[in-house]
Amino acid sequence: xxxxxxxxxxxxxxxxxxxxxxxxxxxxxxxxxxxxxxxxxxxxxxxxxxxxxxxxxxxxxxxxxxxxxxxxxxxxxxxxxxxxxxxxxxxxxxxxxxxxxxxxxxxxxxxxxxxxxxxxxxxxxxxxxxxxxxxxxxxxxxxxxxxxxxxxxxxxxxxxxxxxxxxxxxxxxxxxxxxxxxxxxxxxxxxxxxxxxxxxxxxxxxxxxxxxxxxxxxxxxxxxxxxxxxxxxxxxxxxxxxxxxxxxxxxxxxxxxxxxxxxxxxxxxxxxxxxxxxxxxxxxxxxxxxxxxxxxxxxxxxxxxxxxxxxxxxxxxxxxxxxxxxxxxxxxxxxxxxxxxxxxxxxxxxxxxxxxxxxxxxxxxxxxxxxxxxxxxxxxxxxxxxxxxxxxxxxxxxxxxxxxxxxxx
Numbered sequence: 001x002x003x004x005x006x007x008x009x010x011x012x013x014x015x016x017x018x019x020x021x022x023x024x025x026x027x028x029x030x031x032x033x034x035x036x037x038x039x040x041x042x043x044x045x046x047x048x049x050x051x052x053x054x055x056x057x058x059x060x061x062x063x064x065x066x067x068x069x070x071x072x073x074x075x076x077x078x079x080x081x082x083x084x085x086x087x088x089x090x091x092x093x094x095x096x097x098x099x100x101x102x103x104x105x106x107x108x109x110x111x112x113x114x115x116x117x118x119x120x121x122x123x124x125x126x127x128x129x130x131x132x133x134x135x136x137x138x139x140x141x142x143x144x145x146x147x148x149x150x151x152x153x154x155x156x157x158x159x160x161x162x163x164x165x166x167x168x169x170x171x172x173x174x175x176x177x178x179x180x181x182x183x184x185x186x187x188x189x190x191x192x193x194x195x196x197x198x199x200x201x202x203x204x205x206x207x208x209x210x211x212x213x214x215x216x217x218x219x220x221x222x223x224x225x226x227x228x229x230x231x232x233x234x235x236x237x238x239x240x241x242x243x244x245x246x247x248x249x250x251x252x253x254x255x256x257x258x259x260x261x262x263x264x265x266x267x268x269x270x271x272x273x274x275x276x277x278x279x280x281x282x283x284x285x286x287x288x289x290x291x292x293x294x295x296x297x298x299x300x301x302x303x304x305x306x307x308x309x310x311x312x313x314x315x316x317x318x319x320x321x322x323x324x325x326x327x328x329x330x331x332x333x334x335x336x337x338x339x340x341x342x343x344x345x346x347x348x349x350x351x352x353x354x355x356x357x358x359x360x361x362x363x364x365x366x367x368x369x370x371x372x373x374x375x376x377x378x379x380x381x382x383x384x385x386x387x388x389x390x391x392x393x394x395x396x397x398x399x400x401x402x403x404x405x406x407x408x409x
Contacts, residue, residue, distance in 0.1 A: 020133075
């Protein structure tokens with residue numbers, strides 16, 4: 001049987017010692033990324049009015065954030081593998097601050113989109129660093145739970161912050177992660193011991209950036225971006241043969257178990273984020289709830305999923321991986337089926353809770369799996385590429401929800 005204790009965390013042991021970052025700092029370093037995904041959910045109308053545009057155009061900022069974290073995760077994971085924690089923390093902090101400034105000062109949607117993308121690049125670097133520093137299933141569970149819990153309170157927090165200030169303040173919330181950077185810099189300085197990074201692969205990096213961009217655009221321009229994504233996937237696969245130690249390492253990209261973990265994480269994320277963004281329409285239609293009240297009600301299912309995921313990730317090391325994966329698949333599939341087949345509000349909330357639970361638990365469990373099935377020297381890249389797969393769902397889920405909310409009937 002293939003068990004999760006064979007993960008990277010177990011291979012290297014609990015890693016005690018003075019260099020270990022305290023768990024609360026790990027949670028703070030990773031969690032605020034979810035504000036960039038969830039906080040805009042209830043303020044898109046305000047944003048659209050302020051920018052004198054439609055809600056779909058206003059949602060471009062969310063799409064840009066999804067693009068930024070999807071692209072930034074493998075880019076900054078590669079920097080982490082080559083230059084160590086301090087370099088990534090420095091670059092990521094600069095990006096988060098610069099992106100937030102652009103958002104706060106943006107006079108129009110294009111500037112807002114650029115700011116969201118830059119902010120997301122930095123947020124991705126902070127989150128992948130937190131996952132790399134976790135070092136155990138329990139601590140990885142805390143990281144995954146922090147992302148889910150922040151995501152669950154994100155819509156309400158965004159609405160509450162926007163009321164006395166503005167929607168710009170809601171979009172600035174990912175900046176909170178920077179508070180944990182000094183603690184992480186003090187605890188971790190040198191690059192990984194014994195690391196001998198391969199020569200930089202600009203062609204591989206460019207191809208991956210193009211792939212991420214086309215994948216993010218696929219929900220919006222499927223006839224153009226969809227075929228482009230397929231072609232770029234094939235070109236990248238060929239690139240791993242020519243340059244097996246390149247930006248997309250062959251030891252990772254050609255590992256079937258790694259790819260299966262990425263695929264399942266992506267699917268679970270799409271379901272969760274689509275339900276999150278469609279929730280306000282469902283509750284408005286079936287319960288007549290609006291705005292802040294919707295955010296308060298959504299706390300129940302999403303906090304449930306977030307808090308439970310931390311315990312489930314820690315417990316998963318005692319269960320065969322195939323059993324865990326099957327359970328995640330069943331729960332993840334049940335969530336949209338239940339949401340689509342009922343008008344009863346408690347059942348709708350149950351569907352959202354299942355989607356949140358499956359996605360948050362899956363992110364933690366499958367991240368351990370993704371890092372544990374590749375060579376130890378490739379763990380940083382594996383975590384970066386895994387999170388790329390999971391975070392691509394941020395671009396797909398909300399886009400699907402917006403399309404559904406604007407479809408006839």
